Amino acid sequence: MNKEEVMEILSTIRYPGYSKSLTDFKVVKSVEVKDGMVELILNLGTTDDKKRRIVYDEIREKFGEKEMKVNISTVQEKGTTVEQKHYVPSAKKRIAVLSAKGGVGKSTFSVALSIALRQRKHTVGLFDADVHGPDVPRMLGIREPARSDKEKNKIIPNEKNGIYSMSLGYVVDPETPVIWKGAMVTKAIVELLQFTDWPEMDYFVVDLPPGTGDAALTINQNMDLDGAIIITTPNKLAIADAARAVSYYNQLGTKIIGFVENSGYFLCNECGKRSYPFGKTDPIEIETQFKVPCIGVLPFEPKVEETSDEGNLFSVVDTEFFKVMDSIAEKIENS
Ligand SMILES: Nc1ncnc2c1ncn2[C@@H]1O[C@H](COP(=O)(O)OP(=O)(O)O)[C@@H](O)[C@H]1O
Ligand SMILES: [Mg+2]
CATH class of the missing domain: 3.30.300.130 (Fe-S cluster assembly (FSCA))
Incomplete structure (x- = not known):
C-alpha cells in the first residue's frame, strides 16, 4: 500500500x-x-x-x-x-442557491423550495445570505424582527408554516440603508449564521445574492455544503453567465445538484398551450455544455409573481409551478 x-x-x-x-x-x-x-x-x-x-x-x-x-x-x-468553521451542523443537508445574475428568481426559488420540502414533511431552514437586498422576509411575509435569547447569547430564527428563517432584514432596520463592503459582508453573514439558534433541520437552504462574490465564498468557507443549485432563465446571455457559476463551484469542489431553468415557458390558462415569452432553450444541450443535470423547468406563473411579493406563496401550492417544485424537491431528496 x-x-x-x-x-x-x-x-x-x-x-x-x-x-x-x-x-x-x-x-x-x-x-x-x-x-x-x-x-x-x-x-x-x-x-x-x-x-x-x-x-x-x-x-x-x-x-x-x-x-x-x-x-x-x-x-x-x-x-x-x-x-x-462549519456552521449549522444541526441540518442534515445544506444547499446553496446561486445564479450569475440578479432577478432570475433565486429568492423566489429558495422560498418555493423551502415550501415544497416542507410539504414533503421535512423540517426546513432558510437563510438569506443577500445582505444587500434581503428579500426572504418579504417573500415569507414576515415583518417581525428576530427575538434574541439573552442568556444563550443567540438570535431565534423566525418560524412560519414550519419554515425557520434568518435574514439580515430581521436584525437591521430595513429603512436604514447600509453600504456593505467585502469584509463587512463576510462578517455579517458569519455572525448571522453563528449566532442563530438553529433547530434540528432536514434541509437548510441558502439564498445567495447574485454572482460569485464575497457572500458565495463566505458560505462556501464557513459551511459544509452538500450541494448547490444554479438558477438561470432560458435566455442565451443568462445561460452564458450561468456557465461561470458552474465553473466556480467546480473549482471549489462543491457538488452541483443541478440547474433550474426559471420562467422556461408560460402555460395558457384557457388553451393549455405552452409559449416561450422569455426565450426557448434546449435543457439537454445545456446539460451537455455544463455537465450538470437539469432538475427542473419552471413556468412563468402570474400567481407566483403576485403572491411572492406579498409573502403569500403558500397560497398557490396548487399551481403547475409548485408541481414542478415538488418534483425538484424529490430530486433533491435523492441527490
Ligand atoms: N416563475 C416565476 N413566475 C412568475 N414570477 C416570477 C417567477 N420567478 C420569479 N418571479 C418574479 O420575478 C421577480 C424577481 O425574482 P427574485 O426571486 O427576486 O429574483 P432574484 O432573487 O434572482 O434576484 C420577483 O418579483 C418574482 O416574483
Ligand atoms: Mg434575491
Whole structure:
C-alpha cells in the first residue's frame, strides 16, 4: 500500500456529523507506510473525545479490511476547528442557491423550495445570505424582527408554516440603508449564521445574492455544503453567465445538484398551450455544455409573481409551478 492508496481510503471516511471526508477537511497531516503498518498523524481540531474515537474506529476498520494495521496520533493545531468553521451542523443537508445574475428568481426559488420540502414533511431552514437586498422576509411575509435569547447569547430564527428563517432584514432596520463592503459582508453573514439558534433541520437552504462574490465564498468557507443549485432563465446571455457559476463551484469542489431553468415557458390558462415569452432553450444541450443535470423547468406563473411579493406563496401550492417544485424537491431528496 502506498500513500496515495492510504489517502484514497481516508477520503471515504466522513468527518463525524459532516458530509465531507477527512481529506476534504485536510485533517491528515502525515502518512507513512512501513512494514505493513500505516502511521497517521491527524489534526482533528476537536476537543470532543467521542468524535476522535469514532474517527479512530472507522480508520482501523477500513484498514483492517485491507489487513493493514494503523497507528494513529493526533496533533492539536492552533486555529479554528472543523466545528468552529462549519456552521449549522444541526441540518442534515445544506444547499446553496446561486445564479450569475440578479432577478432570475433565486429568492423566489429558495422560498418555493423551502415550501415544497416542507410539504414533503421535512423540517426546513432558510437563510438569506443577500445582505444587500434581503428579500426572504418579504417573500415569507414576515415583518417581525428576530427575538434574541439573552442568556444563550443567540438570535431565534423566525418560524412560519414550519419554515425557520434568518435574514439580515430581521436584525437591521430595513429603512436604514447600509453600504456593505467585502469584509463587512463576510462578517455579517458569519455572525448571522453563528449566532442563530438553529433547530434540528432536514434541509437548510441558502439564498445567495447574485454572482460569485464575497457572500458565495463566505458560505462556501464557513459551511459544509452538500450541494448547490444554479438558477438561470432560458435566455442565451443568462445561460452564458450561468456557465461561470458552474465553473466556480467546480473549482471549489462543491457538488452541483443541478440547474433550474426559471420562467422556461408560460402555460395558457384557457388553451393549455405552452409559449416561450422569455426565450426557448434546449435543457439537454445545456446539460451537455455544463455537465450538470437539469432538475427542473419552471413556468412563468402570474400567481407566483403576485403572491411572492406579498409573502403569500403558500397560497398557490396548487399551481403547475409548485408541481414542478415538488418534483425538484424529490430530486433533491435523492441527490
Ligand atoms: N416563475 C416565476 N413566475 C412568475 N414570477 C416570477 C417567477 N420567478 C420569479 N418571479 C418574479 O420575478 C421577480 C424577481 O425574482 P427574485 O426571486 O427576486 O429574483 P432574484 O432573487 O434572482 O434576484 C420577483 O418579483 C418574482 O416574483
Ligand atoms: Mg434575491
